[in-house]
Amino acid sequence: xxxxxxxxxxxxxxxxxxxxxxxxxxxxxxxxxxxxxxxxxxxxxxxxxxxxxxxxxxxxxxxxxxxxxxxxxxxxxxxxxxxxxxxxxxxxxxxxxxxxxxxxxxxxxxxxxxxxxxxxxxxxxxxxxxxxxxxxxxxxxxxxxxxxxxxxxxxxxxxxxxxxxxxxxxxxxxxxxxxxxxxxxxxxxxxxxxxxxxxxxxxxxxxxxxxxxxxxxxxxxxxxxxxxxxxxxxxxxxxxxxxxxxxxxxxxxxxxxxxxxxxxxxxxxxxxxxxxxxxxxxxxxxxxx
Amino acid sequence: xxxxxxxxxxxxxxxxxxxxxxxxxxxxxxxxxxxxxxxxxxxxxxxxxxxxxxxxxxxxxxxxxxxxxxxxxxxxxxxxxxxxxxxxxxxxxxxxxxxxxxxxxxxxxxxxxxxxxxxxxxxxxxxxxxxxxxxxxxxxxxxxxxxxxxxxxxxxxxxxxxxxxxxxxxxxxxxxxxxxxxxxxxxxxxxxxxxxxxxxxxxxxxxxxxxxxxxxxxxxxxxxxxxxxxxxxxxxxxxxxxxxxxxxxxxxxxxxxxxxxxxxx
Ligand SMILES: Nc1ncnc2c1ncn2[C@@H]1O[C@H](COP(=O)(O)OP(=O)(O)OP(=O)(O)O)[C@@H](O)[C@H]1O
Ligand SMILES: [Mg+2]
Numbered sequence: 001x002x003x004x005x006x007x008x009x010x011x012x013x014x015x016x017x018x019x020x021x022x023x024x025x026x027x028x029x030x031x032x033x034x035x036x037x038x039x040x041x042x043x044x045x046x047x048x049x050x051x052x053x054x055x056x057x058x059x060x061x062x063x064x065x066x067x068x069x070x071x072x073x074x075x076x077x078x079x080x081x082x083x084x085x086x087x088x089x090x091x092x093x094x095x096x097x098x099x100x101x102x103x104x105x106x107x108x109x110x111x112x113x114x115x116x117x118x119x120x121x122x123x124x125x126x127x128x129x130x131x132x133x134x135x136x137x138x139x140x141x142x143x144x145x146x147x148x149x150x151x152x153x154x155x156x157x158x159x160x161x162x163x164x165x166x167x168x169x170x171x172x173x174x175x176x177x178x179x180x181x182x183x184x185x186x187x188x189x190x191x192x193x194x195x196x197x198x199x200x201x202x203x204x205x206x207x208x209x210x211x212x213x214x215x216x217x218x219x220x221x222x223x224x225x226x227x228x229x230x231x232x233x234x235x236x237x238x239x240x241x242x243x244x245x246x247x248x249x250x251x252x253x254x255x256x257x258x259x260x261x262x263x264x265x266x267x268x269x270x271x272x273x274x275x276x277x278x279x280x281x282x283x284x285x286x287x288x289x
Numbered sequence: 290x291x292x293x294x295x296x297x298x299x300x301x302x303x304x305x306x307x308x309x310x311x312x313x314x315x316x317x318x319x320x321x322x323x324x325x326x327x328x329x330x331x332x333x334x335x336x337x338x339x340x341x342x343x344x345x346x347x348x349x350x351x352x353x354x355x356x357x358x359x360x361x362x363x364x365x366x367x368x369x370x371x372x373x374x375x376x377x378x379x380x381x382x383x384x385x386x387x388x389x390x391x392x393x394x395x396x397x398x399x400x401x402x403x404x405x406x407x408x409x410x411x412x413x414x415x416x417x418x419x420x421x422x423x424x425x426x427x428x429x430x431x432x433x434x435x436x437x438x439x440x441x442x443x444x445x446x447x448x449x450x451x452x453x454x455x456x457x458x459x460x461x462x463x464x465x466x467x468x469x470x471x472x473x474x475x476x477x478x479x480x481x482x483x484x485x486x487x488x489x490x491x492x493x494x495x496x497x498x499x500x501x502x503x504x505x506x507x508x509x510x511x512x513x514x515x516x517x518x519x520x521x522x523x524x525x526x527x528x529x530x531x532x533x534x535x536x537x538x539x540x541x542x543x544x545x546x547x548x549x550x551x552x553x554x
Pocket of ligand 1: 037038039044045046064065066067068069070071072073107219237
């Protein structure tokens with residue numbers, strides 16, 4: 001095993017491989033991940049070969065064209081689906097089912113909330129299931145609802161809320177669960193620009209406060225640069241890593257100033273270019289076989 | 290905002306309904322009067338209503354009602370229990386669904402009344418015969434609905450539950466069961482009506498104790514208005530059963546869109 005890691009480490013960064021780190025530093029490791037869906041119409045290769053690591057406490061964004069396998073990747077990482085080849089390691093242990101210290105915010109947030117439960121019950125359910133004592137549970141739920149600005153609607157049903165509010169409930173549920181790793185799949189795709197900006201800042205606040213590792217999937221280039229410390233760009237299908245880019249913006253970010261920095265524009269430009277290349281079918285040298 | 294509109298509409302709707310019933314009773318009253326049908330075979334509505342009111346004062350009448358409703362309740366409850374349990378087990382497994390599908394499609398259309406001879410052979414003229422018919426008929430109503438419900442579980446909701454570490458049992462309790470509940474309720478409501486029909490049928494044909502047997506007895510004893518009164522009583526019970534079921538449905542499914550729609554729209 002160690003020899004393989006060393007092998008991967010010697011590969012140049014801008015190839016099919018994302019950034020990897022020493023084994024003990026990595027919180028989450030994706031190694032040679034490949035996923036082929038078997039369908040009636042024949043096999044569909046959604047993801048060809050992905051390798052990258054996330055260090056503990058890192059906030060990385062994953063961008064890629066629609067259909068490039070972002071959701072597929074998250075499902076493999078969260079143990080909901082077995083990869084066809086390769087593996088996912090969480091804290092050095094191979095993921096074979098949904099890991100306890102991981103929370104996922106799904107793309108289809110409306111369907112991921114349970115309509116038969118009130119907002120509070122939705123947020124509380126995972127904690128109840130973990131048998132967290134009532135006092136602590138109440139505290140966690142209250143804090144989470146407070147954090148997403150929804151402490152005034154605990155008794156509403158999800159379907160009585162707006163889309164943005166529903167998404168915030170889903171985020172509150174993930175936050176209250178106190179995961180070590182948080183996966184988010186295009187969580188803000190359906191909310192208006194203002195709410196979106198607020199939620200972006202919320203994610204960064206929560207991330208800093210809890211010191212969790214976050215993998216944030218988005219197709220919005222500005223969002224990926226604004227949020228991440230690192231942006232992993234996927235190629236179009238069959239998917240490999242197009243580029244693994246460090247975002248060297250100041251740690252303190254705010255919507256107005258950060259977005260008007262010259263460096264922000266440069267990075268944004270760069271990511272945009274790479275995505276266009278990916279869409280046009282250009283592939284990194286090592287994957288062109 | 291629709292409340293005022295609704296409030297205005299409801300009394301007129303109710304008035305119309307009451308007017309309809311009065312119209313029906315008047316027509317019924319008139320038919321034997323005019324002589325379209327002999328009064329011996331169709332006594333006027335007033336006479337039947339009177340007989341029904343007299344029945345209300347008789348212990349024997351209430352005993353018969355009690356027997357019918359007991360068979361109805363036990364049969365329905367057992368059928369619902371069995372159908373829910375089997376529905377969940379079979380519905381959750383693609384293998385079992387495929388394995389049982391053709392058998393179910395074959396057994397389901399068999400009319401319960403076709404089993405009357407068998408029931409008599411097995412249990413004779415006792416409540417068990419009624420129970421067997423009631424259970425057979427109601428079982429399929431609920432079973433099929435539960436299968437639909439289990440199949441309707443949302444993939445994303447299921448994945449959410451899995452990713453938050455809910456085990457098999459917790460997932461059934463918090464995801465599969467609530468999803469299936471509206472279907473189950475529909476099944477139970479349909480089964481409740483069917484069970485009543487079968488309860489009366491069994492008593493009529495087999496002669497197990499209850500309202501159905503009283504109807505047959507009244508007929509053979511020449512108490513024609515008494516017979517009609519009992520028929521009316523079964524109709525009333527049917528209406529009450531349906532109302533009660535709708536009430537329960539509304540209470541348990543306050544979150545569900547089929548109930549919700551009436552509140553919001
Ligand atoms: N259950 C499935 N069965 C078969 N093919 C699938 C399945 N799920 C996804 N795919 C295919 O895999 C590829 C990647 O899909 P995926 O949903 O992972 O993309 P995505 O990057 O999340 O896209 P988007 O940005 O639109 O959400 C697509 O070509 C899709 O058709
Ligand atoms: Mg997706």
